[in-house]
Amino acid sequence: MQARRLEILPSFQAAVEALAPDVRARVAEALVHFTERSADNSLRPELKNGFENVWSIRISKGYRAFYKKLRDSEGAIYLMFHVGHHDDYRALKKLASRVTVSISTSSKAGMQVSVQTGGGRGRQERKR
Amino acid sequence: MSDIPDGKIQAAKVDLPARTDQLFNAVFVLSTSATGQPGAPVVAEANAYGAYVRQLALRLEAETRKLAARLSDEEKLVAAAQELMQMESQRRMALQPYVAAARPAAAKAQAAANWRALQNYLRDHAARELEALRDARLRLELRRAEVINQRSAPQVRIVLQGGAQIRLHFGKRAGDASQKA
Numbered sequence: 252m253q254a255r256r257l258e259i260l261p262s263f264q265a266a267v268e269a270l271a272p273d274v275r276a277r278v279a280e281a282l283v284h285f286t287e288r289s290a291d292n293s294l295r296p297e298l299k300n301g302f303e304n305v306w307s308i309r310i311s312k313g314y315r316a317f318y319k320k321l322r323d324s325e326g327a328i329y330l331m332f333h334v335g336h337h338d339d340y341r342a343l344k345k346l347a348s349r350v351t352v353s354i355s356t357s358s359k360a361g362m363q364v365s366v367q368t369g370g371g372r373g374r375q376e377r378k379r
Numbered sequence: 380m381s382d383i384p385d386g387k388i389q390a391a392k393v394d395l396p397a398r399t400d401q402l403f404n405a406v407f408v409l410s411t412s413a414t415g416q417p418g419a420p421v422v423a424e425a426n427a428y429g430a431y432v433r434q435l436a437l438r439l440e441a442e443t444r445k446l447a448a449r450l451s452d453e454e455k456l457v458a459a460a461q462e463l464m465q466m467e468s469q470r471r472m473a474l475q476p477y478v479a480a481a482r483p484a485a486a487k488a489q490a491a492a493n494w495r496a497l498q499n500y501l502r503d504h505a506a507r508e509l510e511a512l513r514d515a516r517l518r519l520e521l522r523r524a525e526v527i528n529q530r531s532a533p534q535v536r537i538v539l540q541g542g543a544q545i546r547l548h549f550g551k552r553a554g555d556a557s558q559k560a
Binding site: 254255256257258259260261262263264265266267268272275278279282283286287299301302305317328332335336337338340341343344 | 440464467471478502503505506507509510513514517518520521523524525527528530531536537538539540541542544545546548549550552553
């Protein structure tokens, strides 16, 4: 498979140079794998939600490199433009299933506390 | 005059509900010894926190979009991004003790399930709060990157393909940096 073409933008170079030497080395190593398509599972390339054509790859637990994916006459080109601190809070979300919490009152039933868990499987109610 | 002087983030003015600490304490700490159901005041506080997070996320996104569209001063962008990073770090530290797994003690399965559901609701919103702060900062960092690239546009493009070229480029830059030092 053909290696990816990367353009290292000045902002990317500036961001790399601001990092600690060990993180800098990890950036270089991650880009080697990215261009050679050799570790996409651990780099986890993904489109950043809420941003236009901004993709990220994982450098380490707390760092991500950001790029835009374009096409030119030679095919796809990846514009590397930023690398920085970026914690992943999805693990926290994974612990949480979808729930809704609501309170309703009625003169007959009194106050009801309702906690509903994901998929509508369990609905528990309490009357006071 | 701009309504966003000095790139200050105003979204912090969305006030965190006053009893949020007590809420997290009740749901993640006290629930481990609670025997009954979560009471209505706890559920109401949880809803207030959820509403706060939704409002904060909207405000942060709108404000940082505005800032990114108007600011081209690197220093101001850096200062605003650092302010957001500090907020994220403070909130992460404040939330950290609570969000680790905690097993409610309620003897009745239904009561324990309700406490767990509240814990999940708060974990989910805590994650959303931290993500909103992180992504707002990223928006400003990306704007700063744009400013740097616009300023440096006439320079020669660096296009690399394959591991050897990447290693050579970053090895050379590291060598240059250590020579300067």
